[in-house]
Amino acid sequence: MSDAINRMETIRAVAEWHENGEVPHEPVKPESIQSVFGRDVFSERVMRERLPKDVFRSVLRTIRLGDPLDPSVADTVANAMKDWAIENGATHYTHWFQPLTGSTAEKHDSFISPDGHGGIVTEFSGDALVQGEPDASSFPSGGVRATFEARGYTAWDPTSPVFLIRGTNSVTLCIPTAFVSYTGEALDKKVPLLRSMDAVSAQAMRILRLFGTDKGVSRVFTTCGAEQEYFLIDRRFFVTRPDLLLCNRTLFGSKPPKDQQLEDHYFGSVPDRVLSYMAECEKELYALGVPIKTRHNEVAPAQFEVAPVFENANVAADHQQLVMQVLRKVAPKFGLQCLLHEKPFAGVNGSGKHNNWSMATDTGVNLLDPREETHTNMQFMVFLTAVIRAVDLHADIIRASVAHAGNDHRLGANEAPPAIISIFLGDMLQDIVEQIEKGAIKSTMKGGKLDLGAASLPQLPRHTGDRNRTSPFAFTGNKFEFRAVGSSQSIAWPNVVLNTIVAESLDYIATELEAAVGKSPTEEKLKNAVAKLLQRIIKEHKRVIFNGDGYDIAWHKEAEKRGLPNFKDSVSAFSALKTKKAFDLFRKYKVLNKVEVESRHHIYLEQYIKVVTIEARTALSMAKTLILPAALRHQTELAEAVAATQAADIDCGSLRDELEDFAELSAKFRETIGTVEKALADLHHKDEQAHAEQLRDLVLPRMLDLRELGDELERHVANDLWPLPTYREMLFVR
Numbered sequence: 154m155s156d157a158i159n160r161m162e163t164i165r166a167v168a169e170w171h172e173n174g175e176v177p178h179e180p181v182k183p184e185s186i187q188s189v190f191g192r193d194v195f196s197e198r199v200m201r202e203r204l205p206k207d208v209f210r211s212v213l214r215t216i217r218l219g220d221p222l223d224p225s226v227a228d229t230v231a232n233a234m235k236d237w238a239i240e241n242g243a244t245h246y247t248h249w250f251q252p253l254t255g256s257t258a259e260k261h262d263s264f265i266s267p268d269g270h271g272g273i274v275t276e277f278s279g280d281a282l283v284q285g286e287p288d289a290s291s292f293p294s295g296g297v298r299a300t301f302e303a304r305g306y307t308a309w310d311p312t313s314p315v316f317l318i319r320g321t322n323s324v325t326l327c328i329p330t331a332f333v334s335y336t337g338e339a340l341d342k343k344v345p346l347l348r349s350m351d352a353v354s355a356q357a358m359r360i361l362r363l364f365g366t367d368k369g370v371s372r373v374f375t376t377c378g379a380e381q382e383y384f385l386i387d388r389r390f391f392v393t394r395p396d397l398l399l400c401n402r403t404l405f406g407s408k409p410p411k412d413q414q415l416e417d418h419y420f421g422s423v424p425d426r427v428l429s430y431m432a433e434c435e436k437e438l439y440a441l442g443v444p445i446k447t448r449h450n451e452v453a454p455a456q457f458e459v460a461p462v463f464e465n466a467n468v469a470a471d472h473q474q475l476v477m478q479v480l481r482k483v484a485p486k487f488g489l490q491c492l493l494h495e496k497p498f499a500g501v502n503g504s505g506k507h508n509n510w511s512m513a514t515d516t517g518v519n520l521l522d523p524r525e526e527t528h529t530n531m532q533f534m535v536f537l538t539a540v541i542r543a544v545d546l547h548a549d550i551i552r553a554s555v556a557h558a559g560n561d562h563r564l565g566a567n568e569a570p571p572a573i574i575s576i577f578l579g580d581m582l583q584d585i586v587e588q589i590e591k592g593a594i595k596s597t598m599k600g601g602k603l604d605l606g607a608a609s610l611p612q613l614p615r616h617t618g619d620r621n622r623t624s625p626f627a628f629t630g631n632k633f634e635f636r637a638v639g640s641s642q643s644i645a646w647p648n649v650v651l652n653t654i655v656a657e658s659l660d661y662i663a664t665e666l667e668a669a670v671g672k673s674p675t676e677e678k679l680k681n682a683v684a685k686l687l688q689r690i691i692k693e694h695k696r697v698i699f700n701g702d703g704y705d706i707a708w709h710k711e712a713e714k715r716g717l718p719n720f721k722d723s724v725s726a727f728s729a730l731k732t733k734k735a736f737d738l739f740r741k742y743k744v745l746n747k748v749e750v751e752s753r754h755h756i757y758l759e760q761y762i763k764v765v766t767i768e769a770r771t772a773l774s775m776a777k778t779l780i781l782p783a784a785l786r787h788q789t790e791l792a793e794a795v796a797a798t799q800a801a802d803i804d805c806g807s808l809r810d811e812l813e814d815f816a817e818l819s820a821k822f823r824e825t826i827g828t829v830e831k832a833l834a835d836l837h838h839k840d841e842q843a844h845a846e847q848l849r850d851l852v853l854p855r856m857l858d859l860r861e862l863g864d865e866l867e868r869h870v871a872n873d874l875w876p877l878p879t880y881r882e883m884l885f886v887r
């Protein structure tokens with residue numbers, strides 16, 4: 154069967170699916186959400202039921218206050234956990250961790266041990282809960298460890314809930330863990346995240362103490378809610394595209410006559426098959442205790458979004474990994490494939506992950522909530538100014554935190570958001586910041602009411618500022634939204650960076666204020682000191698604030714004038730992780746030592762090299778074994794048509810022209826295959842930096858040439874000879 158026939162079969166099958174209108178799964182109802190939520194989580198509720206009171210209280214202190222875990226309770230907790238897991242069908246447990254590859258890793262161990270008398274017993278000790286010892290040698294360590302020194306440890310993170318993963322015929326108890334080397338260096342994304350949250354807490358508490366708002370507060374957390382964008386295509390298309398299969402993005406593909414220009418997809422009604430898929434994902438995520446809140450169509454055809462309610466950033470980061478895992482896992486049950494890549498389709502909107510971020514006390518106060526009379530809320534202004542200062546001082550590290558090969562197709566290309574890191578504040582805060590700069594803070598701008606002009610419609614309270622979709626770092630009411638994070642990326646590392654740079658600014662501000670007013674100042678004295686300090690900080694760092702259109706080319710020029718960095722691609726962005734400034738920052742707040750920062754730089758560079766190399770090889774193989782043969786077949790048909798027309802004694806001038814043009818195009822395509830091959834073979838580099846630069850400068854542009862010619866061929870080759878599912882089919886057959 155030819156590939157073209159395969160494609161037609163798929164289109165027919167999708168049509169049939171809609172005709173039959175079957176939802177192949179249990180319908181999701183409000184009461185089923187109620188009963189399923191948290192079902193597969195060893196939650197505080199379950200612990201309260203199953204643990205002796207004193208043990209429960211001890212674990213709770215660790216979860217809530219970050220106190221070290223009392224080793225004497227570990228056995229009791231492990232036993233209760235095992236009983237609960239086995240009652241729920243689990244046979245195995247695993248230490249679930251997040252190596253620097255960006256995905257998650259697990260090695261399963263059975264609860265079962267031989268009892269020495271021909272039978273078995275189930276076992277799970279406190280030691281097995283608290284510590285694991287996976288072979289670390291096959292995970293990237295960035296030079297922290299040589300392969301022969303394989304020892305690595307996983308350590309239970311009691312602050313993120315233990316959960317069950319259900320497979321088709323298996324249930325596994327998953328224990329969120331940190332992953333470190335024998336020498337104690339962090340080999341994962343969780344250890345620095347927890348350390349950075351400690352850093353924020355310590356510094357933020359100093360500010361609260363100055364304002365006398367620390368009563369009853371033991372900790373400050375960072376909070377995070379990540380909106381996840383993704384594409385869904387029919388799985389049968391996916392498996393016949395080597396580029397999607399191996400690289401998660403298309404390396405060839407001509408834009409269809411229609412893409413997103415009618416803007417009819419965004420917030421449109423969700424196609425039935427997709428909606429059933431979403432409901433099923435939500436059900437699985439509810440069982441895992443992930444509080445999914447919103448779902449909708451996104452801008453591009455076949456693009457969608459899902460977002461949870463925000464949580465403590467550590468739990469949010471673990472839950473975000475589960476969101477990606479479930480999105481991928483559930484799709485095939487509906488004949489779909491979920492694409493999390495930042496740019497699966499060239500020329501069509503890419504996917505990001507909006508990382509909503511704030512700070513809150515453990516008593517539930519959001520420290521970035523400006524409240525009604527913002528100008529009287531000095532403490533808010535301090536936290537706001539700390540973020541502004543942090544983002545300006547460390548824009549380079551923030552940019553580096555979202556750098557990877559996939560995100561290069563989004564950032565810096567002509568779509569949201571640009572690679573220049575700037576902050577959007579909106580009218581009300583912009584006004585406040587200008588008042589701070591003038592040194593006299595008097596009023597809060599009000600949004601007023603919006604009259605809709607029809608008696609039956611309600612009057613709406615209006616926000617004090619419009620939204621800005623183009624800013625990479627936008628204040629959105631009571632939190633910041635960091636929009637440059639890539640859709641396939643773990644949110645842990647960007648949050649490590651945010652937390653650490655903000656901790657530094659809070660430290661700076663607390664130190665200045667404490668010096669100016671002493672530890673328990675009068676209100677008046679504090680007010681004056683804050684006003685003076687914030688005025689100076691705003692003056693120094695206001696260049697990072699930009700409320701205009703981030704896509705506008707004029708902004709790029711303006712940003713350059715302001716001296717804001719603009720790292721257009723990952724390879725140059727990574728350099729921010731090799732500076733003394735970065736080493737000092739991470740070391741000072743005990744988030745990462747120099748070796749740990751260097752190892753991350755090394756690993757991210759290495760990943761870039763691997764990704765681009767795999768893409769180049771895949772493009773070559775598709776060009777040689779799929780596209781060129783199709784082109785030659787088409788050429789033969791054309792040649793036969795010319796010969797037959799001539800034989801029939803009919804003028805075939807224009808047909809002959811077409812054959813000649815086509816032959817020229819396919820010859821050029823063949824030549825360009827050679828150019829890409831040569832570019833790849835000719836790389837000569839003394840180190841990884843040079844290797845990555847050459848891939849960026851010499852190989853990627855040649856791949857683009859090859860793609861352009863391939864796409865031109867697609868526009869000419871007979872549809873029944875074309876071997877790949879087209880953009881039209883993948884994006885519009887749902």
Ligand code: ADP
Nearest residue numbers: 376377378379447460461462463509510511632
């Ligand atoms: P939009 O698409 O308009 O940005 P969404 O409702 O899709 O809004 O997503 C907003 C996200 O921000 C949600 O995940 C929400 O829980 C999260 N969020 C709200 N408040 C906070 C906060 N204080 N800290 C962190 N995240 C927050």
Ligand code: MG
Nearest residue numbers: 380507509634
């Ligand atoms: Mg958003």
